[in-house]
Amino acid sequence: MKNLDDAILRLISEREITDQSVLQELLEAGGHEPSQSTLSRRLKKLNVQKVNGRYQRVEAPVARVPERPRVSIIEAPPNMLVLKTAPGYAQIFALALDREQELPGLAGTVAGDDTIFVAVRDPSLLREVRAAVERLTTQGP
Template identity: 70%
Template sequence: MGEEQDLDEAILRLLGAQEITDQAVLQRLLAAEGHAPSQSTLSRHLKRLSIQKVRGRYQRVEPGAAGPTQGVRVLEAPPNMLVLKTAPGYAQVVGVMVDRAPDIPGLAGTVAGDDTVFIAVRDPSLLAEVRSQVERLLRLVP
């Protein structure tokens, strides 16, 4: 069990120290430290540690997050902005979902970071309507 834990610690340390975009690169870095996991062993460890490739690089994600809309919070920022808070790594996916949604009247567009999406609304009088449509789109309300 000690070797398994050592491998887990090495994986977490390496991913925290640098951006790793490929499992083969991670395998080489681990080998340089005296670990030699096969690809299937490495994949099993990544899954157990809740590490996924997000936006092109491997990183730890919130365990149990079912998808990009899991746990999204919607905040109003009057007069004409909504702010969506997502799990780390999901803001861009959620932003694209909102941008591509048909028939959200008053939606000007979105700007997304890692865990935050800003939604611009053309007319401040439509803020509540856009919020309602976005919440329905993301299935935050029935």
């Protein structure tokens, strides 16, 4: 396949190829005999697309990892924490907290769009649960 890929890239850089069937004929004339489906798969793998009416190699889009949203924690004594995060993230954070085995003092969570209420069973565990929540929100679930 390497030779076929090299031939494809050479042909599209040397000529203005506007039709896949023309490219296939040129490849066959050069000793390569890819089927139409094979040629389509190779073009996709090589990031070759039709741009302005001709086949060209385009840069593959770079996948960007989204940044973890910041979470602020507010104590609401005697036994509540309020977490504020970016819109749309509260429910996933709350679910992760509810499933976390390292939070024995956690009674449960209630999540909206950007706010989570965390209930702590025993007020004396409030700071311990807060520390665990801080670890989890900086490390991730």
